[in-house]
Each structure stands twice: as C-alpha cells, then as structure tokens.
Amino acid sequence: MVSTRPGERVTMEHVAARAGVSRALVSIVFRGVAGASEATRERVLAAARELDYRPDTRASRLGSSRTRTLGVAFSVGHAFHGDLLESLYTHADGAGYELVLSGVTPSRSEEAAVETLLAERCEGIVLLGSSQGAGRIESLAARVPVVSVLRPVPGGGVGVVRTDDAAGLRLSVEHLRGLGHRRIALLDGGRTAGAAERRRGYRTAMRRSPALTEMVLPGGVSELEGADAARSFLALGARGRPTAVAAFNDRCAIGFVDVVRQAGLRVPRDVSVVGFDDITEAGYPHVSLTTVHQDAERLGSETVRTLADRLDRGPAGPASPPPVVVEPVVVEPSLVVRASTAPPASRGASS
Amino acid sequence: MVSTRPGERVTMEHVAARAGVSRALVSIVFRGVAGASEATRERVLAAARELDYRPDTRASRLGSSRTRTLGVAFSVGHAFHGDLLESLYTHADGAGYELVLSGVTPSRSEEAAVETLLAERCEGIVLLGSSQGAGRIESLAARVPVVSVLRPVPGGGVGVVRTDDAAGLRLSVEHLRGLGHRRIALLDGGRTAGAAERRRGYRTAMRRSPALTEMVLPGGVSELEGADAARSFLALGARGRPTAVAAFNDRCAIGFVDVVRQAGLRVPRDVSVVGFDDITEAGYPHVSLTTVHQDAERLGSETVRTLADRLDRGPAGPASPPPVVVEPVVVEPSLVVRASTAPPASRGASS
C-alpha cells in the first residue's frame, strides 16, 4: 500500500494505487497515447485530480529517449525578444515541444546561457539576436541543431531565420523617395545583428536613382544613440541637413525624433523619419512612427518549423547524420505608414 | 567497456571509465564535495573535458532529494522584469540555486506558467508583478513557498518583496513641494500592482501640508496612458493646470512629457514631471527624467534570501511544517533628481 500523507510528494504510484491500475497505465493516460479505455482514462484523471498530481517533467524527460524541448537564449527585458518568445511558445506547443528559457543579462553571458540549455539536454537551440562570434555558433551547431534568429550566420551549418533586412531598408528609402525626398540619410546601427544588411539595402536603394544623395549618421541600438545622432544632424545646419532619415531601428528613431523636436523642429514637416521593427511603442498615437514591420509571429513559427523538421525527421541515432545544410529562412518585412513621414517642405517655406 | 562512439550521448559512465574511477567519484567531483584527492579530481575533469561531458541536470535533480531550483514567472519583454531577472540570476547563483524561467505572454497565462514550474518541481516560486487574484496566490503558497515581487499579498502566507510604493510617492510630492509647487497632480496607475499604495502615498503627502491642492489624472502603465492623460491635462487650460505631475511610473511619465512637449509646452518650465521606477531610458540625457528609483538589485537579493532562508531551514520533510507567516520585505526607494523638475514659473512670466 502506498501512503499519501500530506507533505509527501505524490507520484504516479499513488495515482495508480488510487485508481486501481498499474503505473504504466497512468503513464499511458498522461502521455495521451492509445492503450487505455475511456472509462479507465477518466478514473485515472479523477484520481490524479484528487491527489493534485502532476507528472514530474524531470523524470519523464529522463525516462524517454526524446526530451522534446527547445532551448532559447534571449535577452531579458528586450521588447522584440518578448514578441518572439510569445510566438515561439505558441508554435512550440503546436509542434509538441516545450520551451526552456535561459536569459542573457549584462552579467550572464550568452555562452553561460547556452551551457545550461545543453545541460538540460534540449534537442534544439534557438539564439535570439546572438552576439557570439560566428565560429562559436558554428561549433555549437556541430553538436546540436541551432537556429539563429535575426542574426545571419553564413555557411549553412547553422539554421538562420531572419527578416530581409536589406529589403526593409529599401522599403524605407523607396517610401521616402516616393514622397519626394532626395537627401535621405541612414541612421546607422553600427555592429549590431542585421545592421550590415540594412546598410547594404540602403545603399542599393539609393544608387538606383541618381537624384538621391547618400549620407550616413552613426547611430546604434537604443534611444540614446538616436539622440546623439540627432545632435549631429542638428549641427549640420538647416541647409546641410537631409530632409529624411531612415533609421536602423525604432528605438533609435524615437530618440532621434525626441531630440529633434526638443530643438524646435517638427516631424514630419522639417524632417521625415522611418524606423525599423514596428515595436509596440511605434504604434502609439503620440509617437506614430512610420516603420518597417518585422513579423515576429512568422519569425517564431519558421524557427520552430525549421527545428521540428530536422528533429522529427532523422532518427538522430548513433548513425552519424549527414552534414545537414540548412537554407536560411528570410521573412519579408512590410512598411507601416504612420505620421512621421510626409513630403519634404519646400526650402524656405514655413508652416 | 563503455564505448564512446560519436553521436552517442556521453554519460558519467564514460567519464568514469576514461578516468579509471567509479561513477560515484565522478559525481563527487562534479558536485564539488569533499571525498576526492586533488590528483583524481583533475584526472576526472580532464577526462570530462576530452569527452565534452556535462552533467545532465534532469538526472541530477531527479537523483537528489533537493532540486535546488527556483521558478520564476515573468512577463516577457518587460524592461523592469529584465532588471529583476538579472539580479535574481546573480543571487540565486550565490545561494546555490538555479533559476527556471517561465514566461507570461498575452497568450500564455500566469497560471499556465506556474503550472510548468510546479511540474519541474521547483522548490520555490517567484512571481514578478503577478496579476493573479490574491486567493490563487495564497492557495499556490499553501503548496510551495512563494514570493510575490512588486505585488503585495496580504495575510502573511505569501512572501512579499516590494518597494515602499507609498514612500516613493511621498518622495515625489515632497521634492515638488520643496521646489515651490502647490498644485501637484497624481498621474494615476489604475489597478496595476502597486498603484493603490502609490495613490495612498500621494494623498498622505499632499494632506500634510494644507497649502497643497490634490488632483488626480487617470493614467496607466504605459506611454499610451501617459499620452492620454497629457491630453486631459492640456484641456484644463493654462490657468487650471497643475504646475507639477507625480506619475505612477516612468513610461507613463515619458508619454505624458512627449505629448505636452508636442503641444508646445516646455518641461520643466511649464510643468515639472516625476516618474517612478528609474528605468534605463529615464537616465538618457534627452529624457533626463526625475524619478523614484526602485532598487531592482535589492529586490532580487531579498527575494532569493527570503526563499533560501525558508528552504534551507526546514527539513521540508513529511512532518507538516508550521504555518509559516512571512513578514513582507519592503525596500526603500530613493529619489533621482534629473532635469524634468524645476521651480514653477511665476504665472504669466515668460522666460
């Protein structure tokens, strides 16, 4: 007889005893596989409910050959990573996987985060906006399937799911050109993931039309760098300034707009600004930033699909798997037009 | 003989064989406990390194009577939760615990998040800014030690670690009164965790001095609500407006400032604004928001201390533990004075 004194942990054994069946049957019921009659199934679930039993995930993962978990290394407090996680949770669930999160903070490196995911024996690993060197990511990918989200890794050994950054900036530039702008500056993102691609997209779009004048303002990832860039923009003087700015991301754009407005200029009358990402804030009425929308939902679903395809296919057994080359998945961005862009004011005209 | 063909998972057994010792000894070395000579310890670690072995956390937690894990339910993408997580990671590590994260998203409820933490058999649970009813939190706390961070839960059954919200708003009001303001409005937080306390602090501080005029602007948690509040503020007309605003939080304050500036008013000349939280953005030069600093570092350390004290004390055995009543831990906030506050302009004077 199995006792169930309060305070003692309740296991499958207890549920089995209470329902009058074997442990194995309880396992069958909780895994939701065939092999139990409807009546028994309900009797087991009732017993479990009465005992407030829930299966121990540590034990079930240990017992089974598959852990069916995907590890995610993400930056805590990063708004867009939050959007991605939401999507990852949904689609992992749909594909029958669980997510194990590992946070990256200023004092907890991405390497450390990945280390705990490996120790949990996650079957696949998702890196959100990784800042590790390509070499490190590749050697990780040699051990376990990896998808790098937002951050391209060349070579094909690493799964990549990202937005078409270059296309995004082309959208920005074309929108501004369509409004009549000629002097369009890039508010650059420096060395951040995706920044090089966006720079390339900007250049390509600008060179398509000989009437356009290129100009790059050093920027960065946050409002802070956007604000700094605004100060150099202002220092150019009214005649030297571009009439429009295509920013590396929304936060940077928002910082830029803030400072420019504080200096007495008006957006979009005096300068048009386009962001990138479409973070929640960009849609607030008082911000109303025209921006390039990154599809977090889609990025998440493609990430899970890539990993699940690979994991569910191969037996993943001792037979050395063929050197898999994964095609990068590129998600098309779209332009969301709001109130931060307008045709350029004719020089000298006011109001 | 234990083979180590590539592709096969490497276990303690393999490391033991390679180092020429027993499994138990490898376990001793990896747990860092006494019982192995220095020479053997190094031999084992070398063998592990060569095999790229890392202990399986699922198995070690299963094998040991303690899991030494703390579960954290947090909102993904929430900046201040990010700061708290950073601190929690650091202090949990220091106390010998590991963190298991479970994200709350619009489509993944806090209840679901907690459910997975229980299934992982976390020894203690941390809720960041919980939005569950007090009843649910209490019944959870009856099962496992719980600390609710930022969100007070009366009764003493649930551990609470929070900022002294009332004191924070008193700091705001006193700072503004000291600058000479008399008409000080509260930019309210509605039903959010902590909002009621802050409202109370505001009222207390205002009533201390008969010269002060109370005024409450309905607000909320984000820039959006701050912006809305700014519009009702502007609608009051120049003579009816308060000269200063104490906001429920920084994001709300930032939205307020944005709209007020776009309407042509100047901050702090026309209206002083104080925030709450001291999020990173508040410190950016172009924002430079005077605010009440919440000590994320301290909130995190107290949370871990509360839980670790309780877990490391009791044998947690079948002997029913005494009904523990936990004193709430209240962390004092501090005022950070920046450039969004100044003495009120004398009516009618323009600078």
Next chain:
DNA sequence: AGATGTGACTAGAGCGCTCTAGTAGTGAGA
C-alpha cells in the same frame, strides 16, 4: 600490537518516470 581514525574510493539501491515485451480477455472467422 591492537584500537582508532581518517581520507580516498566503490557498490548498489533509489529518484519518478518511459517503454518494450508480454499476458489476459473478447469477439470474429474458418
């Protein structure tokens, strides 16, 4: 010499599940 420690190490029984192989029991087909 014998008793007594002590440090280094091992055997082996769990931990709470999963999952393969196998045992009833039932009804249908020959």
Next chain:
DNA sequence: TCTCACTACTAGAGCGCTCTAGTCACATCT
C-alpha cells in the same frame, strides 16, 4: 472448436544521476 486479431492492461528494465553504507590502506595513539 481452434486460431487470429485486437484491445486493455501489467511487469520490469532502463534513463543518468545521487547518496548511504560500506571497504581498504595507511597513519596515529596507547
């Protein structure tokens, strides 16, 4: 009546660790 297939269920051997209860060799004290 005897297969045969099929459903409902169980026994029991893992999964990769932890941890108690040892064993063994060697030094220390009387």
